[in-house]
Amino acid sequence: MPELPEVETIRRDLNKELKGRKILKLKFYDWAKMLKPDPETVKKAIEGKKIKEFDRRAKLLLMHLGDHGTTIVFHLKLTGQLLLKKNTDPKDRFNHVIIQLDNGDELHFNDLRKFGYIKVIKDKEELKKLLSDFGPEPLTKEFTVEVFKKILKKTSRNIKTVIMDQAKISGVGNIYADEALWRAKIHPEKTAEKLTEKEIQDLFDALLFVLKQGIEDRGTSVDSYLDVYADEGKHKKNLKVFRLDKEPCPRCKTIIKKIRVGGRGTHYCPACQVK
DNA sequence: CGATTCCCCTGATAGC
């Protein structure tokens, strides 16, 4: 499932590959619902336009167009893929949208479960409003341990739900939340406001560590994540608990447990991670 | 405000 490190990997590669290219045509096949507000608006907004730059906010990939203000937002949700292809390549089984570029390259949006979407943001004002709903970006200087502490101190929700709440912190999903909590030795159901000073600092450090390592590894390929070259990310080998229930904890050898927290499958070590 | 549930989807897996 594409989270901050996966979307960031895609953003960097697309900037390298497609910046400055002109979009010729958008083709869609079997799933008009993924084009918002509707397919005609998306076609009209992007056909004939130049790609200015790819940006990222939380798990959103933003494609700024060179026409003073239009931005196309991509959300990959659970199983979305953005793949770079040639116009001679066949489309994949779960392909729904193809964006054709002026050099024969194509950007294919595939999505097995059809939760992902492509959305037109018509101007800077609308973009600003959309982005204002998100909490701080964890890998920027605005995200300090003091900022993190303030977020945690005013909620009685469990810590895992809080760090996955996009309105509180941007970009952390199920994989990196479980991994950061394991690294910081904090139980996922611990009440956020009850974290000690040390736990706050440890979790802050752990979040930055796992997100940075995730980017260095070009993402985690569980489920169907692939980068734009259709290659798997290498972070799976660095996972300590995620989807490793019934395996021994890499730190203490206790068997990893799986529970549900906030409706999400949650993996943790019952010995290392205490409430 | 928070907690819970439903919904959107479909491949994989388990049980019969």
Next chain:
DNA sequence: TGCTATCAGGGGAATC
């Protein structure tokens, strides 16, 4: 073999 039930999950909406 093939059917059916269950599960996975980001995030938005509805309800209490």
